[in-house]
Amino acid sequence: MYVKKIIHTSYPIILFIESLKTNMIKSTFYLLLSILIATCLVIFQETMSNLTWLLSVEMPVTFLIFFSTFFNNLLLMNGGGAVPLIALIGMGMCAAFLVARILLIWISVDKSIAYGLAGAAAILAIVLLMPLAFYNLDILAGARSILGKSILTFYGFLSGYFFGSISQKKVAS
Numbered sequence: 146m147y148v149k150k151i152i153h154t155s156y157p158i159i160l161f162i163e164s165l166k167t168n169m170i171k172s173t174f175y176l177l178l179s180i181l182i183a184t185c186l187v188i189f190q191e192t193m194s195n196l197t198w199l200l201s202v203e204m205p206v207t208f209l210i211f212f213s214t215f216f217n218n219l220l221l222m223n224g225g226g227a228v229p230l231i232a233l234i235g236m237g238m239c240a241a242f243l244v245a246r247i248l249l250i251w252i253s254v255d256k257s258i259a260y261g262l263a264g265a266a267a268i269l270a271i272v273l274l275m276p277l278a279f280y281n282l283d284i285l286a287g288a289r290s291i292l293g294k295s296i297l298t299f300y301g302f303l304s305g306y307f308f309g310s311i312s313q314k315k316v317a318s
Contacts, residue, residue, distance in 0.1 A: 175311045180238050183264065183304035184231045188218050190287035190296055198286075237267035242308065257309035264305020269298045 192215045196206050222230045245263035249256065272288040283289045288297055 172312065175308055176239070176242065179264070179304045179308035179311075180231065180235045182307060183238060183268065183301055184223065184234050185219065186300035186304065187230065187234065187268070187285070187287070187297060188222055189215065190293065190300065191222070191285055192218050194287040194289070194293060233271060234268070237271050238264060238305070241267035241270075242305070245305075255309070256313045257306050260309030260312070261302045261306035264308070265298045265302035267305075268301025269294070272297055 192211070196211060196214065199206050241263035242260060245259045248254075249259055252259075272285065272294050275285065275288075276283050285293075285297075287293045
């Protein structure tokens, strides 16, 4: 009888802890998905920039070459270098999303917009600070022009917006 009473009174606490675990797992999954989306979009911009240059010097570029180059870049830029691109973007996004989460406590802004701006700031910071680490060289070909930097920043906004909108739907349901 005493054991039954303890289980009965602690049941709401157990449910609360289980819901926290579920929300935490979902949030982590959505964060990783957002980072993966940002990484794929950055590599897409990198591939498009390189292939556009090849087209400008009249090299033949087909869809097969585009897809093979994109997937080759996707694999090698995330596993072939000293620092995988996904890790670099992940660190930037995590820091930016943490700042956005803290700011959302005090500022009443739509989550989608706040996380979108955080994602844009993370990618822009990576693009602007990366040349400082590599003797003033833009390692990402897609970030060598103002247009390229703008497109990459927009891609960061899209991935952050995705994370914010998914987070908002999760809270609403």
